[in-house]
Amino acid sequence: MIIIDERYCKGCSICIHFCPGKALEVSKEVNSRGFYAPKVVDQAECTSCKQCELYCPDFAIFIVEDAESADG
Amino acid sequence: MEHHLLKYLREEILPTTHCPGCGCGQVLNAFVNAIDTLRIDPRGIISVTGIGCSSWIPSPYFKGDTLHTTHGRAIAFATGVKVIRPDSNVVVIAGDGDLAGIGGNHLIHAARRNVGLTVYLVNNYIYGMTGGQVSPTTPFGVVTSTTPYTNAEYPLKIAELVAAAGANYVARWTTYHIRKLIASMEEALQTKGFAFIEIVSQCPVAYGRRVGLRDGVAFMEYFKENSVSVRKSKTMSEEELEGKIVVGRLARRERVEFTESLRKIIEEQRTGTGA
Numbered sequence: 001m002i003i004i005d006e007r008y009c010k011g012c013s014i015c016i017h018f019c020p021g022k023a024l025e026v027s028k029e030v031n032s033r034g035f036y037a038p039k040v041v042d043q044a045e046c047t048s049c050k051q052c053e054l055y056c057p058d059f060a061i062f063i064v065e066d067a068e069s070a071d072g
Numbered sequence: 073m074e075h076h077l078l079k080y081l082r083e084e085i086l087p088t089t090h091c092p093g094c095g096c097g098q099v100l101n102a103f104v105n106a107i108d109t110l111r112i113d114p115r116g117i118i119s120v121t122g123i124g125c126s127s128w129i130p131s132p133y134f135k136g137d138t139l140h141t142t143h144g145r146a147i148a149f150a151t152g153v154k155v156i157r158p159d160s161n162v163v164v165i166a167g168d169g170d171l172a173g174i175g176g177n178h179l180i181h182a183a184r185r186n187v188g189l190t191v192y193l194v195n196n197y198i199y200g201m202t203g204g205q206v207s208p209t210t211p212f213g214v215v216t217s218t219t220p221y222t223n224a225e226y227p228l229k230i231a232e233l234v235a236a237a238g239a240n241y242v243a244r245w246t247t248y249h250i251r252k253l254i255a256s257m258e259e260a261l262q263t264k265g266f267a268f269i270e271i272v273s274q275c276p277v278a279y280g281r282r283v284g285l286r287d288g289v290a291f292m293e294y295f296k297e298n299s300v301s302v303r304k305s306k307t308m309s310e311e312e313l314e315g316k317i318v319v320g321r322l323a324r325r326e327r328v329e330f331t332e333s334l335r336k337i338i339e340e341q342r343t344g345t346g347a
Contacts, residue, residue, distance in 0.1 A: 003073055008086055012093035017289040035092065054105065054250045057097025057288070058087045062075045 001064050002040050002052070009060040011035030015052035021045035024052065080104040080114055081133050089128055093288025095247040095273030099165070099194055100129045102250060106257035117161045118153055122146035122175065125201045125275070126167035126194035144175030147182045150189050158331040161190065161261065168195040168209040172230045176208070179230075183237035186265045187330040192257070193230060193268065196275035204278035211315070215282045231270040235323035240265030242323040246272040246295035249319060256321070265329040272317055 002023060009031055016024040016038050023045035024038040031037045038061065040046075046063070053062045078086075081104065090096045107114060114136040121127035123143040131138040141149045146166045154162045164171075171179050171193045182189060197214075199205040204217040208228045215222055235242040241263040245253040253271065260267035274280065274291030285291045295317065302320030305313060340346030 005075060010087060010092035012288045014093065014288050014292065018292070033087075054101065054254070055098060055247075055292075056101060057090065057094055059075045059077060059081070059097075059101065060087075064073060 001043055001066050002046050003062055003064055004038060004040065005060045005062070006031040006037045007033075007060075008058045009033075009035055009037040010058055011037060012057065013038070014055050014057070015061050018051050018055055019045075020049060020051065021047055077101070077104045077108060080107060080135050082135055085132060088133055090125060091275075091277045093274065093276045093291070094125070095196065095271075095275070095288070095291075096125055096129050096194060098247045098250065099126070099192065099271055099273060100133060102254045102257055103129070103163075103165070103192070104134070105254045106261060109254070110258055110261060112161065112261065117163055118150075118157070119163045119165060120146045120150040120153065121164070122166040122170035123201075124167040124170050124199070125196070126165060126273075127170065129165045129194065130163070144170050144173065145178065146170060147175060147178040147187075147189065147191065151178075151182055151185075151187050154188055155331050155334065158188070158335065162188070163261075164189055164191045166191075166193065167200075168193060168197070168230065169199045169207045172208045172228055173199075179234065180237045183234045183239040183266050183268065185330045186238060186240060186327050188265055188332075189267070190260045190263070191266070191268045192260075193270045194273045195230065195270050196273045196279060197227075198275050198279040200275045200278040204282065210279075216279070217282075231268065231322055234266075234268045234270075238266075238325070238327065239268050239323060240325045240327055240329075241267035241321075243268075243321045244270040244272065244317070245319050246292075246299060246317060247274060248292045248295040248299070252319070259321075264332075265325070265327055272319075 027039040117136040119130035120139045121131045131140040150164045206216045206219045231244040243256045299319045300316045305318045
């Protein structure tokens with residue numbers, strides 16, 4: 001599951017561009033710092049590849065394994 | 073819910089001071105990822121930095137001892153730290169202007185001595201913090217704030233230079249190759265002796281806007297298209313390699329580390345068994 005920590009996002013869009021599953025898009029509203037943070041389009045598109053988490057320069061996006069998949 | 077790597081960072085001063093899309097944050101991300109994988113105690117790491125954007129990677133964000141030194145002298149300070157505290161993990165993170173420019177001689181001689189440092193040189197092709205002046209690694213023919221009619225100098229192949237100087241571990245990666253970079257950072261941290269990684273990184277603000285790479289995404293796509301592996305580069309001519317970034321491990325040796333040799337000599341002289 002994708003979690004976005006909007007406090008730290010500077011709106012560079014690297015996560016959106018490099019997401020292989022197209023799970024993210026640019027938000028239409030600015031965050032508290034005035035940047036267009038990413039928004040999750042569809043959590044089901046996320047394969048937990050962690051590309052966004054590893055590429056993020058600001059620790060603003062990360063993946064948490066779902067409770068279901070952790071059990072299985 | 074919080075990012076699992078925030079435990080290594082000083083949260084109260086985040087986000088970092090770097091511009092949106094800057095590669096410095098990605099290097100910090102990769103660095104803490106490597107530390108997390110190796111389960112190194114950050115309190116055992118002493119990071120030494122110089123002056124410049126890249127020197128802001130560990131200082132002040134990384135939760136460990138940090139020495140933020142004068143311009144170009146990071147390796148000189150780090151050598152001192154390593155000699156006094158040989159058991160600590162001394163990590164130098166600084167930029168191309170710092171380590172290849174003003175501190176170039178310190179870098180060459182620390183590699184020659186094989187001092188047990190882990191050096192991450194963040195090469196963004198420019199002096200970013202001071203307004204985009206030409207640096208020793210700026211490519212030929214590009215426009216910067218101090219070369220408004222294009223750069224007449226050729227860039228320094230800094231990783232190859234350090235490999236020739238005798239470092240135990242030398243590699244080059246870009247911010248696009250993030251997983252390879254993390255694995256390489258882990259190898260460097262575990263290397264005894266001088267370990268060096270040139271991390272080609274993006275500066276969309278001071279460099280990119282003058283060469284048509286205006287954001288981090290465009291820059292990373294450029295790295296993706298223009299990178300060549302070390303193996304493939306051996307089959308290519310010098311003309312074909314013009315403008316390409318050779319990525320991979322460039323050197324690996326097992327020479328004895330400097331402080332180890334130094335301690336051995338001191339011990340021999342103390343006990344009267346030496347030459």
